[in-house]
Amino acid sequence: MKTLAELAKIRDEAKGKIDLRGKKGTRIVVGMATCGIAAGARPVLLSLVEEVKKRNLNDVEVVQTGCIGVCRLEPIVEIYEENGEKVTYVEMTPEKARKVIADHIVNGKVVSEYTIGANA
Amino acid sequence: MENQVMKEVLNEKNFAALDQVIEANKDRKGALMPILHEAQNIFGALPIEVQTVISEKLDISLAEIYGVVTFYSQFSLVPKGEFVIGLCLGTACYVKGAQNILDRLETELGIKVGETSKDGKFTLEATRCLGCCGLAPVMVINEKVYGRLEPGQITGILKQYK
Amino acid sequence: MELYRSHVLICGGTGCTSSGSDLVEERFNEEIKKNGLEKEVKIIRTGCFGLCEVGPVVVVYPEGSFYAHVKPEDAKTITEEHLLKGRIVRDLLYYESLEEASDQVKSINEVDFYQKQMRVALRNCGVIDPENIEEYIAMDGYAALGKVLTEMSPEDVINHIKQSGLRGRGGGGFPTGVKWSFAAGAKNDQKYMICNADEGDPGAFMDRSVLEGDPHAIIEAMAIAGYAIGASQGFVYIRAEYPIAVQRLEIAIAQAKENGLLGKDIFGTGFDFDLEIRLGAGAFVCGEETALLQSIEGYRGMPRPKPPFPANKGLWQKPTIINNVETLANIPQIILKGAEWFSSIGTEKSKGTKVFALGGKINNTGLIEIPMGTTLREVIYDIGGGIPNGKKFKAVQTGGPSGGCITYEHLDQPIDYDNLIALGSMMGSGGMIVMDEDNCMVDIARFFLDFTVDESCGKCTPCREGTKRMLEMLEKITSGRGEEGDIEKLEKLAYTIKDSALCGLGQTAPNPVISTIRYFRDEYEAHINDKKCPAGVCKNLLTYYITDACIGCTKCARNCPVDCISGEVKKLHVIDAEKCIKCGACMEACPVNAIIKK
Numbered sequence: 089m090k091t092l093a094e095l096a097k098i099r100d101e102a103k104g105k106i107d108l109r110g111k112k113g114t115r116i117v118v119g120m121a122t123c124g125i126a127a128g129a130r131p132v133l134l135s136l137v138e139e140v141k142k143r144n145l146n147d148v149e150v151v152q153t154g155c156i157g158v159c160r161l162e163p164i165v166e167i168y169e170e171n172g173e174k175v176t177y178v179e180m181t182p183e184k185a186r187k188v189i190a191d192h193i194v195n196g197k198v199v200s201e202y203t204i205g206a207n208a
Numbered sequence: 209m210e211n212q213v214m215k216e217v218l219n220e221k222n223f224a225a226l227d228q229v230i231e232a233n234k235d236r237k238g239a240l241m242p243i244l245h246e247a248q249n250i251f252g253a254l255p256i257e258v259q260t261v262i263s264e265k266l267d268i269s270l271a272e273i274y275g276v277v278t279f280y281s282q283f284s285l286v287p288k289g290e291f292v293i294g295l296c297l298g299t300a301c302y303v304k305g306a307q308n309i310l311d312r313l314e315t316e317l318g319i320k321v322g323e324t325s326k327d328g329k330f331t332l333e334a335t336r337c338l339g340c341c342g343l344a345p346v347m348v349i350n351e352k353v354y355g356r357l358e359p360g361q362i363t364g365i366l367k368q369y370k
Numbered sequence: 371m372e373l374y375r376s377h378v379l380i381c382g383g384t385g386c387t388s389s390g391s392d393l394v395e396e397r398f399n400e401e402i403k404k405n406g407l408e409k410e411v412k413i414i415r416t417g418c419f420g421l422c423e424v425g426p427v428v429v430v431y432p433e434g435s436f437y438a439h440v441k442p443e444d445a446k447t448i449t450e451e452h453l454l455k456g457r458i459v460r461d462l463l464y465y466e467s468l469e470e471a472s473d474q475v476k477s478i479n480e481v482d483f484y485q486k487q488m489r490v491a492l493r494n495c496g497v498i499d500p501e502n503i504e505e506y507i508a509m510d511g512y513a514a515l516g517k518v519l520t521e522m523s524p525e526d527v528i529n530h531i532k533q534s535g536l537r538g539r540g541g542g543g544f545p546t547g548v549k550w551s552f553a554a555g556a557k558n559d560q561k562y563m564i565c566n567a568d569e570g571d572p573g574a575f576m577d578r579s580v581l582e583g584d585p586h587a588i589i590e591a592m593a594i595a596g597y598a599i600g601a602s603q604g605f606v607y608i609r610a611e612y613p614i615a616v617q618r619l620e621i622a623i624a625q626a627k628e629n630g631l632l633g634k635d636i637f638g639t640g641f642d643f644d645l646e647i648r649l650g651a652g653a654f655v656c657g658e659e660t661a662l663l664q665s666i667e668g669y670r671g672m673p674r675p676k677p678p679f680p681a682n683k684g685l686w687q688k689p690t691i692i693n694n695v696e697t698l699a700n701i702p703q704i705i706l707k708g709a710e711w712f713s714s715i716g717t718e719k720s721k722g723t724k725v726f727a728l729g730g731k732i733n734n735t736g737l738i739e740i741p742m743g744t745t746l747r748e749v750i751y752d753i754g755g756g757i758p759n760g761k762k763f764k765a766v767q768t769g770g771p772s773g774g775c776i777t778y779e780h781l782d783q784p785i786d787y788d789n790l791i792a793l794g795s796m797m798g799s800g801g802m803i804v805m806d807e808d809n810c811m812v813d814i815a816r817f818f819l820d821f822t823v824d825e826s827c828g829k830c831t832p833c834r835e836g837t838k839r840m841l842e843m844l845e846k847i848t849s850g851r852g853e854e855g856d857i858e859k860l861e862k863l864a865y866t867i868k869d870s871a872l873c874g875l876g877q878t879a880p881n882p883v884i885s886t887i888r889y890f891r892d893e894y895e896a897h898i899n900d901k902k903c904p905a906g907v908c909k910n911l912l913t914y915y916i917t918d919a920c921i922g923c924t925k926c927a928r929n930c931p932v933d934c935i936s937g938e939v940k941k942l943h944v945i946d947a948e949k950c951i952k953c954g955a956c957m958e959a960c961p962v963n964a965i966i967k968k
Contacts, residue, residue: 089630090638092516095507102508108377109431109497120456134410137375149432150375152456237686238648240668245610245649272669279670279827280651282610299573299770299803300729302817308954315931315953336611336652339575340388341729342422342736353388360958 104141113147114193116140119164121155127162128181135182136165139189148193161207167192176204217251217287218258225250226258230265240268240276244283253287289324289331291369293317294348298337306345310334312359313347316366330369374412376453378402381427381496383418383582384575384614385736390442391426397445398428402453411453417583419496420737421483424464429496434477438464483734486753488715490723491539491576491699492739495583500618503625506586512631514705515590518597519639527598528554531701533709535721540566540657540694541772541798542874543720543787549691552681553599556689561601563592564685564692566662567608567615570654571770572821574801576725577695579737581608581615584699585622589632589645591698594705596643599691603644607662610649619647654771654825658873659692661827672829673873694799696725716742720786730767730803733758740785747781750804761806765889769798771818771825772878774885775811794885796878810907811890812897816844818882826876833876836867840883849910852898857887909952912967916943919964926956926965 089095118124118133136150156164161178165185168174175198177188184202191197200206229246233239243262248254254277256270263270277283295301295310314320317330324331340346343355347365354365380386380395395415402411419427424438428448435458437448444462451457458475460468466483467476478484489495498505506512518527532547553561565588569577581588592604608616623645626632634642648666655661656671663685665671684690700722704712713721720742726749729735733755740749746766750756757763765775774795776783783789787797805814819841828834843860846852864880871877887894896902903911916926922940927933934950937943945956945965957965 089512089636092520092637095512095516095637098504099507099510099513102504105374106377106498106505106508108374109379109434118456120454122455125455133375138373141373151432152375154455154457238666238668241648241651241665245651268668276668276670280653282650282652297572299767299801299817300735302572303730303803303805303809303814311953336570336654337572337575338384338388339578339612340385340422341573341575341727342385342425343388344729344735346388355389358958359954 115168116150117166119156120152123159124162129163135185177202292331294335296338296346297334300341301345304344312362376411377431379429382415385422386425393442397442401449414499417495418579423735436464436478514702534704534712539696553689553691562685562690563596563601563604565606568657574727576800585619591701593643655827672827717786726800726802731806732804743784767803769796770801810905811886815886822879830872832867832870848908925959929955929959
């Protein structure tokens with residue numbers, strides 16, 4: 089290694105791979121019970137992880153959970169803000185997930201047409 | 209038994225391997241210890257025959273090499289048994305009753321700590337802390353670790369190796 | 371770039387490996403594959419998590435779910451439930467991470483065992499993959515070395531370490547910065563930097579865990595120290611009994627060389643530093659720094675008289691600094707976070723944190739790191755979870771064979787170098803062994819002396835002969851042949867050895883005896899005057915009895931190796947005390963606990 093810049097580059101790249109362990113902030117929860125998976129939760133989850141990574145959203149974590157309870161509206165994604173507020177998105181797809189990240193997480197604008205309120 | 213094992217180990221192939229090790233290390237400063245470690249890996253022990261070769265090639269007196277070999281507990285002049293039983297006598301294991309386990313092992317095997325059974329099967333050693341104090345008292349037979357031992361389990365465990 | 375939504379961290383420390391974490395890892399790999407999760411879930415083998423008692427330990431991120439006592443077959447359940455469906459497997463969690471009342475699951479950092487700890491030296495253990503240099507760099511690894519080489523002069527570095535107040539963690543507690551300044555001031559064309567990883571204290575495994583869990587931290591610290599004192603060559607002297615640590619260190623050194631973090635012209639600054647591993651061969655005395663030097667040079671590990679000190683005439687007569695593993699693990703953090711940050715932790719004269727290996731009669735056996743000044747009570751009861759089986763706490767032994775014991779009255783003393791010495795013990799390298807009412811203190815003193823006699827190198831008479839005589843006296847007392855005046859003789863000999871032995875091993879060898887006599891004189895007296903061992907440990911002073919509770923099942927008689935138990939079926943059995951060898955086999959066999967020892 090010849091320069092500090094090289095070290096910094098390795099660090100920044102590697103950081104993204106491990107910041108899964110122990111970060112705090114907004115939590116994006118994906119329902120991954122049998123019903124969720126059957127409805128296509130897996131690709132939704134992966135697209136969320138990918139999008140968060142791509143945008144370097146270091147204070148956002150993507151986790152999975154069990155059955156959220158409204159099986160007919162799966163895949164369900166819930167977003168828990170740091171201030172305790174919760175928004176529930178239903179019938180998600182990878183495309184919708186990317187929009188949620190862009191609008192809601194990055195710009196703070198809830199995508200109301202995907203929320204449970206608009207679809208229930 | 210021992211002599212026979214020794215004869216088998218002191219073969220040309222092993223001495224050739226030793227030559228290589230000495231050649232690779234002899235220009236290093238403080239080469240003796242690393243060479244002894246490697247030699248013990250090759251021969252399973254460090255008998256006088258092996259020490260003599262090292263002495264000649266490194267130009268260190270045999271007396272000095274013998275002094276080093278016998279100083280360190282990891283180096284052994286004679287080969288060990290097929291199964292080396294290491295009972296941890298670190299403090300955590302001792303406090304949790306390792307002495308009772310050791311007594312039982314000695315009775316069962318008919319040998320004392322540091323000895324090898326007549327059939328060349330078992331060597332009994334009391335080791336320093338193995339570092340798995342959470343499992344105390346602990347015993348290792350070759351690589352396998354036995355933890356949370358009770359004296360009553362010893363007979364059953366040894367049976368698997370007899 | 372590979373992207374994972376979940377990381378499964380499996381402890382690869384010696385404790386968990388011994389309890390089967392290899393097999394657990396294997397099964398996880400199979401299950402992950404079977405469920406097609408290879409691209410989503412990453413398995414990482416880390417260093418020690420510290421809570422060895424509940425191993426094998428597996429932690430799943432991002433939730434931080436802390437699974438304990440994981441068996442190979444549990445890999446299937448955790449994979450199918452948690453990793454696939456996102457349902458944390460509550461039954462397999464560490465008991466304390468599940469809050470019964472609210473049914474809340476706590477993450478690993480929220481359980482009591484970790485709450486009171488502060489991880490500086492162990493910060494990466496159980497967090498990163500020790501065999502992957504990128505993960506270390508991601509945790510700001512090698513940034514301290516970069517800073518030192520590009521922004522600081524060697525004097526700056528030494529002053530910085532001096533200001534931090536860091537003292538040697540190997541036992542002595544000598545200020546690290548001051549030590550470095552001695553070697554820096556010595557004029558010579560060649561100097562050496564050595565890491566002492568010959569952790570021989572029975573019951574202590576802090577250094578091993580750092581090397582297994584975060585080997586790059588040691589490499590980085592040694593390069594920093596090398597720069598500060600002007601050494602271009604380093605050695606890590608490590609016990610051959612630590613195969614996992616040796617292997618990880620070898621991998622780490624190779625990776626550092628590959629990345630140009632060891633070798634020539636590091637960071638293009640013209641600074642060269644190289645590192646070599648040297649294996650010990652099972653001699654406790656080699657933890658003493660001059661004996662360690664002898665051993666690296668290829669001789670018997672016998673201490674040299676000091677002065678001259680190694681900082682002036684060390685390895686091959688060149689100026690040499692020898693630092694312990696844990697001391698070094700603190701260095702990069704002190705450089706990055708500042709001397710003030712470090713000195714804000716701890717007590718007035720003992721700064722920073724200390725790692726302890728907690729063992730013996732305690733619920734949470736394991737590795738802990740606490741700020742200096744934490745009380746023993748907090749360590750034993752809050753972090754350690756108290757004494758198992760409702761037994762009474764008797765003493766805690768610190769400092770291993772060189773230290774002493776601390777009793778109940780002193781549990782509220784804050785832990786620091788000076789306090790422990792005032793109590794007749796010492797910090798030592800960090801072994802902390804808890805003893806309960808079933809441990810005999812005279813026997814413990816005998817145990818430590820047995821160790822020292824075995825490990826005495828034989829160079830100086832006080833240690834070679836003196837410790838042997840002390841051991842003989844202790845054996846006499848524990849076997850029931852003690853006489854009036856033995857305690858005084860022991861004490862006199864102890865102080866003579868302390869004053870006259872050549873090295874630290876001999877000078878501190880009598881400590882366990884002095885300290886047990888100081889706090890448990892009554893136990894010594896019971897052995898000598900009443901020929902009784904109050905804790906029921908010393909065999910020659912015990913007799914086994916069968917009480918009325920006996921149901922006459924004959925199990926004891928069948929298990930007795932010397933046939934000294936007689937009695938008819940369904941009638942009370944009797945032990946022939948003359949023939950009894952006190953092996954305890956009958957006691958284990960008895961289904962109704964009718965056999966007692968007094």
